[in-house]
Amino acid sequence: MHSERHEELVSLAxxxxxxEDDAAEYARLLEEGCPSCEALLPELRLAASSLAATVPPRRxxxxxxxxxxxxxxxxxxxxxxxxxxASAAWVFAAAAAVLFVMIALDDARLxxxxxxxxxxxxxxxxxxxxxxxEIARRDLRARVLESDDVRVLFLGGKGPQxxxxxxxxxxxxxxxxxxVAGNLAPLPADRQYQLWVFVDGKPVDTGVFDPDPSGRxxxxxxxxxxxxxxxxxxxxxxxRGGLPQPSGPIVLAGTPSG
Amino acid sequence: xxxxxxxxxxxxxxxxxxxxxQGRDSDALALLYDRHAPRLLxxxxxxxxxxGEAEEVVQEVFLYAxxxxxxxxxxxxxxxxxxxxxxxxxxxxRLRARRPAxxxxxxxxxxxxxxxxxxxxxAGSASREWEAICRAAIGxxxxxxxxALELAYFDGLTHSEIAERTRAPLGxxxxxxxxxxxxxxxxxxxxxxxxxx
Ligand SMILES: [Zn+2]
Numbered sequence: 520m521h522s523e524r525h526e527e528l529v530s531l532a533x534x535x536x537x538x539e540d541d542a543a544e545y546a547r548l549l550e551e552g553c554p555s556c557e558a559l560l561p562e563l564r565l566a567a568s569s570l571a572a573t574v575p576p577r578r579x580x581x582x583x584x585x586x587x588x589x590x591x592x593x594x595x596x597x598x599x600x601x602x603x604x605a606s607a608a609w610v611f612a613a614a615a616a617v618l619f620v621m622i623a624l625d626d627a628r629l630x631x632x633x634x635x636x637x638x639x640x641x642x643x644x645x646x647x648x649x650x651x652x653e654i655a656r657r658d659l660r661a662r663v664l665e666s667d668d669v670r671v672l673f674l675g676g677k678g679p680q681x682x683x684x685x686x687x688x689x690x691x692x693x694x695x696x697x698x699v700a701g702n703l704a705p706l707p708a709d710r711q712y713q714l715w716v717f718v719d720g721k722p723v724d725t726g727v728f729d730p731d732p733s734g735r736x737x738x739x740x741x742x743x744x745x746x747x748x749x750x751x752x753x754x755x756x757x758x759r760g761g762l763p764q765p766s767g768p769i770v771l772a773g774t775p776s777g
Numbered sequence: 778x779x780x781x782x783x784x785x786x787x788x789x790x791x792x793x794x795x796x797x798x799q800g801r802d803s804d805a806l807a808l809l810y811d812r813h814a815p816r817l818l819x820x821x822x823x824x825x826x827x828x829g830e831a832e833e834v835v836q837e838v839f840l841y842a843x844x845x846x847x848x849x850x851x852x853x854x855x856x857x858x859x860x861x862x863x864x865x866x867x868x869x870x871r872l873r874a875r876r877p878a879x880x881x882x883x884x885x886x887x888x889x890x891x892x893x894x895x896x897x898x899x900a901g902s903a904s905r906e907w908e909a910i911c912r913a914a915i916g917x918x919x920x921x922x923x924x925a926l927e928l929a930y931f932d933g934l935t936h937s938e939i940a941e942r943t944r945a946p947l948g949x950x951x952x953x954x955x956x957x958x959x960x961x962x963x964x965x966x967x968x969x970x971x972x973x974x
Contacts, residue, residue, distance in 0.1 A: 523955075526955055526959060527951050527952070527954075527955040530951075530954050530955040530958045530959070531936060531951065531954060531955075533958060534926075534929045534930065534954070534958075535865075535866060535869075536869075536929060536933060536934070536935045536936075537935050538935075539935055539936065539937055540937070540947075541936075541951075559962075561854070562962050562966070563958045563959075563962055564862065565854045565858055565962075565965070566958050566959075566961035566962040566965055567926070567929075567930055567958060567961070568854075568858045568861045568862060568865075569910075569911035569914055569915060569961055569965055570911075570915060570926060570927060570930045570931070571816070571819075571820045571861045571864075571865070571911075572907065572908040572910075572911030572912055572915075573911070573912055573915055574819040574820055574822070574823040574931075575819050576815035576816045576818065576819040577815055577818045577819050577822055577827070578814075578815045578818070579814050579815070579818050579832055579835060580832070583814075583832050583835065583836060584807070584810060584811075584814070586836065587806075587810065587836050587839050587840070588803060588806070588807055590840065591803045591806065591843055
């Protein structure tokens with residue numbers, strides 16, 4: 520039965536902030552369902568948005584507009600997009616695309632990951648920046664980031680390296696992806712990190728990589744065979760050059776999807 | 778004044794632009810940007826202070842509009858409202874990341890006090906109309922309701938944080954929020970174009 524208390528809960532929810540002591544009751548309300556509340560919520564969200572009309576507008580610097588338009592996928596602006604000298608613009612575009620990927624993930628399961636990703640954004644930006652010299656690889660990364668089916672998976676540190684962090688950007692359509700990692704420990708010269716993609720529950724080698732001295736890595740995977748769906752990712756420590764099957768300790772792993 | 782959702786300007790309405798953006802028309806995005814970026818930056822400024830971060834948020838929002846234009850639901854309000862919601866949630870995410878527990882109080886003087894002297898940004902007529910309606914609605918709220926809503930909306934304070942900040946009982950704060958939002962809704966409702974998708 521719709522009530523004043525319902526309106527209160529929906530009002531608080533409409534502001535999009537933690538509900539604190541009211542969270543449980545609101546969850547119950549959602550579970551039980553109340554048509555009046557369901558109609559009310561979007562209206563109160565809109566009502567709250569009217570506060571935005573009370574702040575003074577500010578015209579953004581012109582550079583912001585230029586950067587924005589330059590970072591759009593090349594579909595309709597071939598002249599601006601295929602300029603090879605625009606490496607800085609590309610780095611920016613990649614960073615923007617990465618941000619986009621993060622903000623585009625509205626799946627509730629990924630929401631938390633998104634927040635963690637945001638928190639690591641500076642690492643990421645630094646990693647992207649450090650890749651400036653590897654512009655040759657930009658095509659793959661752009662293809663992954665721009666593909667409609669791009670997924671972002673957060674890998675948490677395991678075993679010997681609990682503080683290691685990584686994100687994998689993966690496109691099923693491109694059949695490849697790339698990994699951005701931080702806090703990786705340096706390895707002896709005869710060891711390397713190896714990235715595995717799990718297909719049908721089995722690890723498949725996607726290549727080896729070395730972090731930079733600060734423990735960061737930006738690594739692009741090998742291509743996965745057609746018709747195989749990546750379920751999860753992990754990083755292990757292996758003899759230099761890698762092995763066909765993992766043998767060393769797992770240092771990074773994601774949560775299986777599906 | 779013709780309130781609900783008339784074409785926002787002589788050329789193309791916001792909704793038309795969003796449809797064109799879905800079709801990967803970057804000119805449409807540029808036009809949408811020119812139309813609304815100042816307003817969105819104002820919101821991000823109010824939440825984050827006039828920082829580069831606020832500008833980044835605006836950029837993120839338009840990238841989001843570019844890639845996720847299809848997530849715009851014409852039955853849930855205007856394009857501008859959609860962009861504002863996106864701006865605020867991103868700005869608050871950054872604000873929360875910035876302040877571990879408490880501290881940092883961006884914004885400064887009350888929003889309404891700063892509205893008056895403002896004209897260097899020329900808003901479209903539909904936007905101006907919308908702003909006038911909103912300001913009238915908010916100006917009609919009792920101060921304590923207005924204050925509670927501003928603290929929640931711009932400073933991202935939860936109701937218990939608002940209670941602490943305004944030294945009011947928790948129940949009172951919740952009531953202020955409810956009454957304030959319900960009143961705004963009543964006031965603004967006639968202007969929401971549920972029928973002009
Ligand atoms: Zn109800």
